[in-house]
Amino acid sequence: MIQDARVLQSEFVPGDIVRRDAELNAITRALNPITRGESGETTCLFGPTGVGKTCTAKYIFERLRERVIDLNTNYINCWEAPTKFKILHQVLDGVHKTVDIHRQSTPTDVLTDRLHDYDGPPYIVILDEVDQLHDTRTLYDLSRMRELTMILIANREEELFARLDDRVSSRLKTATCIDFDPYSTTALVAILQDRVQWGLEEGAITTSQLETIAETAAGDARVAIGILRGAARQAMQDGGTEITDELIQDTVSHAKAEIKRQTLDRLTEDQRVLFEIVSENGDIAPSDLYDAYQNRVDEPKTNRMVRNYLSKMCQYNLIVANGENRGRTYRTKV
DNA sequence: CCTCCACTGGAAGATCGGGAAG
């Protein structure tokens, strides 16, 4: 039943991007100087998860590599490497400038110097989830590297720019910013159909089933593709040749649980306890939250550290803080 | 209006952990 499992992975970069023509054109225009061997404009892609930001950026990568012979590219996820050292290290790694830097104890100055010494062909770096960056001055160091073109990907424009210091934001003033809106149900169906065409045998799934998937995914293509993949995999294990409605229902709830588990896996033990407490209590005041946390953990971190955790989890979209100062309460998102 | 105080988040310094040099 499954013809090509690769296209059922949400990370798969399709040969054609469905329904993102305007965005593609804008990015292509910003990066056009690269085809002449110059560096392109810094480009920022904003939008919620699963709207095709990463996919579109990677697609552009591929197209540019076809047209430009001398080009270095690199994809960095700032969630996985949020510190200045790791980011700079990975950027240098993309142009093989790190052979002699193994130790963590290399001062970041050494890395910055080496960035500035780079005089190779144009170099494009995608910084995904850039709002997870610990030290936004890292962006300043990167923006001073002349041959480097940055594609920055983040959830919300305001939140990213609010965290930048003046030097960085003035550098990014001229950046091309592109907002990605959530997909409509019909757009999601079109995306799924594209994948189904390459990935599944004919007749394996109906259009109305794709619509069901698209509706539950609520604009998030990653979720939609995840459900499709799960249903196809299960149908194959069951030895069927088509996907039934019940199977879709099962997979939908399964997929939701899976996504939640993955986000929670990215948290530390202390953060997970905090998340549990918040989700058990609905709306909870900061002091009550900290008391509960102290009771539940053997070696509680300080109140200040807990506040760091909470603001981090707000950034991760796991919880929301309502109100300022005294009136603040926390609750889980969604 | 004024004072109190729970809460936030910046800054600075302490501590941890890992890799390298001696």
Next chain:
DNA sequence: CTTCCCGATCTTCCAGTGGAGG
């Protein structure tokens, strides 16, 4: 092995904010 150095993490301290209650 010890010592040193780095980034990362955590604590300590504190100024600023704004709602509650006199």
